[in-house]
Every structure is written in structure tokens, then in C-alpha cells.
Amino acid sequence: MAKILALDTSSDACSVALWNDGELTEMLETTPRAHAKRCLPMIDRLLGDSSLRVGQLDALAFGRGPGSFTGLRIAAGIVQGLAFGADLPVVPVSTLEAMAFAWFKRQEGPVGQVVCLLDARMNEVYWAGYEHSTDGVKEIYAEQVGPPEMVDAIDSEQELAILGSGLIYLERLPAVLVESSQIQAPEWGPRAAAMAEMAAPMFAMGRIVSAIEAQPIYLRDEVAWKKLPGR
Structure with a gap:
């Protein structure tokens, strides 16, 4: 058993959650730019509601991406600060994958397969494909x-769901993917x-990193920044 605090700021939603020896609690706010x-x-x-301090945790976790560049940096920065201060390991x-999980x-009954899509701006999407496994989630199409x-x-005879904000590009997705999907859930997003x-x-398996190694995964090699006037 373990006590793990997780946070995610990769989308418009800001969420924090506590895994407290098997008991799960979460706070969620839709707070764009806040x-x-x-x-x-x-x-x-x-933590206060559970009478815990950061130093009493076993680890921290965060949504390491892909997602909003600014949001990912916020989550990584907060986790790094807390991990350094309390000497805690981090689970990126x-x-x-969290969306698929x-x-x-x-779901109840046959769980099938999912394609998770996030709006990446610039007329692109972050996406990956998953199916259910005994370990929870199995990746069948890598993040890209x-x-x-x-x-x-995804060629599958199972129920197929397409999830996430990337569905704003529904008309541009391959027709075979859309036609084979039984469920489309654009509101489904990452949650702590x-x-x-x-x-x-x-x-428990040791899949942890140090505070300094807790870095976002952007998927894009280069990020285009707009220069402020006068700079």
C-alpha cells in the first residue's frame, strides 16, 4: 500500500487526487489559464481533508504529457518543488494512457479498444491506441x-471508442476509424x-524518477513561441 498525490494540468481541467492506501479522492476544477x-x-x-502532510506521502505523480505546453510545465514545476522539498520520488x-485507464x-462487459486524441493545436492531434489487459492498459499504438x-x-472486432478533445477534428479523421467506432466522447480528458x-x-515496481528527472513529454521537438511586442 502507498500514499501517492497526483496532479494534472495538461488540459483546461485542473485536478489533484490522493491514493491513500487504496482509498481514492479527487478534486477537479475547470480553470483555463488559472x-x-x-x-x-x-x-x-x-491533503488537509485527509490529515496528511506532503512529507507523509510515499510518492508524487503527475500527468507528464502530451498536452498543453504551459499546463505540462506547471504540473512538472509544482511536482519538482514538492519532491525536492520532501525528498520524494516521482511517478510520471x-x-x-490515463484517459484509456x-x-x-x-465500462462494464466487453471493454474493447480505445483511441485517445487530444487537440495539439496547429491542426494536429496527440494520439495513441490502447486495449484492456490484465495489468490494466496495453498500448497498441504508441504516442504520437x-x-x-x-x-x-485500429482493426478490431471489439467495441471501439474514440475519446478526447481531438474529436474537434472529427471530419478530418480517417473515415474507416470513425465508421468503426461505436462511441465518440469528446468530453473525456486526463484526470488525476x-x-x-x-x-x-x-x-511498487520501481517505475519512479527523481525530482530533477520529472520532465514533461511534449512529443513535438520544437515549440513555436510568439514574441511579445517590444521584446
Whole structure:
């Protein structure tokens, strides 16, 4: 058993969750452009409600990406600061895998396969494909970024769901993928609750990094920044 605090700021939603020896609690706020302001107070409240301090945790976890560049940096920065201060290990968790994990947990009966899509801006999507496994989630298409037209269809006779904000490009996705999907859920996004639960076995298996190694995964090699006027 373990006590693990997880946070995710990779999308418009800001969420923090606590895995407390098998008991899971979460706080979620949809706060675009306010993650840096809201995340620490949410962490303080969540730990306070459980009468815990950061130093009593076994590890920290965070959504390491892909996702919003600014959001990923906020989560990584907060986790690094807390981990350094309390000398805690960190469990980086894929945002796309966390989406699939939460979906499979919610479903009843045949769980099938999922394609998780996040809007990557610049007319591209972050995406990956998963199926359910005895260990939770099995990756069948690796994380990647590219135009919606390049999202490979998953050839499956199982129920197929397409999840995430990348569905804003629905008309540009390959027709065979869309036609073979039984479920399309554009509102489905990364959540700290799934990350906290996923982090527990990852921590037990030693899949941890140090505070300085807790870095975002952008998938893009280069990020285009707009220069402010006068700079």
C-alpha cells in the first residue's frame, strides 16, 4: 500500500487526487489559464481533508504529457518543488494512457479498444491506441503527434471508442476509424484520479524518477513561441 498525490494540468481541467492506501479522492476544477493559481490550494485542501502532510506521502505523480505546453510545465514545476522539498520520488504518467485507464475502469462487459486524441493545436492531434489487459492498459499504438488524417484505424472486432478533445477534428479523421467506432466522447480528458491509481503499482515496481528527472513529454521537438511586442 502507498500514499501517492497526483496532479494534472495538461488540459483546461485542473485536478489533484490522493491514493491513500487504496482509498481514492479527487478534486477537479475547470480553470483555463488559472492552473498555476489554483493547483497548490487544491493540493493543500485535499491533503488537509485527509490529515496528511506532503512529507507523509510515499510518492508524487503527475500527468507528464502530451498536452498543453504551459499546463505540462506547471504540473512538472509544482511536482519538482514538492519532491525536492520532501525528498520524494516521482511517478510520471502518460495523459493519454490515463484517459484509456479511466475509460476501461468505467465500462462494464466487453471493454474493447480505445483511441485517445487530444487537440495539439496547429491542426494536429496527440494520439495513441490502447486495449484492456490484465495489468490494466496495453498500448497498441504508441504516442504520437500529427495531422488528424494520419491517425491509423485500429482493426478490431471489439467495441471501439474514440475519446478526447481531438474529436474537434472529427471530419478530418480517417473515415474507416470513425465508421468503426461505436462511441465518440469528446468530453473525456486526463484526470488525476486515474493517474493516482495507476501510480500505485508503478511505484511498487520501481517505475519512479527523481525530482530533477520529472520532465514533461511534449512529443513535438520544437515549440513555436510568439514574441511579445517590444521584446
